[in-house]
Amino acid sequence: MKAVNLFFFLLFGFCSLAFADKPLYVVKDGKVDKATEKGFKVWRAAACERCHGNNQQGMVGPSLIESLKVLTYEEFNDVILIGRNEKGMPAHKHLEKIDKSTGIKKVDLLYAYLKGRSDGKIPKGRVRSFEK
Numbered sequence: 555m556k557a558v559n560l561f562f563f564l565l566f567g568f569c570s571l572a573f574a575d576k577p578l579y580v581v582k583d584g585k586v587d588k589a590t591e592k593g594f595k596v597w598r599a600a601a602c603e604r605c606h607g608n609n610q611q612g613m614v615g616p617s618l619i620e621s622l623k624v625l626t627y628e629e630f631n632d633v634i635l636i637g638r639n640e641k642g643m644p645a646h647k648h649l650e651k652i653d654k655s656t657g658i659k660k661v662d663l664l665y666a667y668l669k670g671r672s673d674g675k676i677p678k679g680r681v682r683s684f685e686k
């Protein structure tokens with residue numbers, strides 16, 4: 555192998571390690587990672603269940619189990635932060651703030667939790683973390 559090829563081989567190898575995608579959420583024996591547990595708490599604190607149901611099954615608002623199968627991350631982000639006021643989905647501007655305990659935006663914590671619910675991986679109701 556030519557030196558220049560070797561250089562790129564090592565460079566890309568390193569990059570793929572350095573930027574390996576972290577999974578959105580982790581579930582082990584019905585328990586979740588810390589950030590996902592926080593996502594559940596954001597869901598509860600924002601009282602989304604008033605319109606989307608306790609288990610995201612849908613009420614006045616659509617089932618988020620179904621919605622999260624089709625919405626892109628950008629669409630999700632917009633509907634949460636900007637809302638669709640004329641259609642009854644209020645804006646939740648405060649969810650743009652960074653959660654202090656995880657260093658992650660609240661809307662992103664929420665996204666990970668709801669994605670896991672939609673994927674059928676996260677059990678319904680109160681979830682607890684396997685991390686301490």
Ligand code: HEC
Binds near residue numbers: 601625642644
């Ligand atoms: C006051 C009732 C209400 C509350 C509270 C509410 N929603 Fe909604 N939501 C709706 C309605 C109604 C729609 C459907 C809007 C439409 O027809 O486009 C909606 C739409 C959505 C959508 C887009 C669904 C899709 O398929 O396009 C998402 C995602 C969503 N809500 C998530 C949330 C989350 C997360 C919360 C809590 C932070 C929340 N909503 C709080 C009523 C509500």
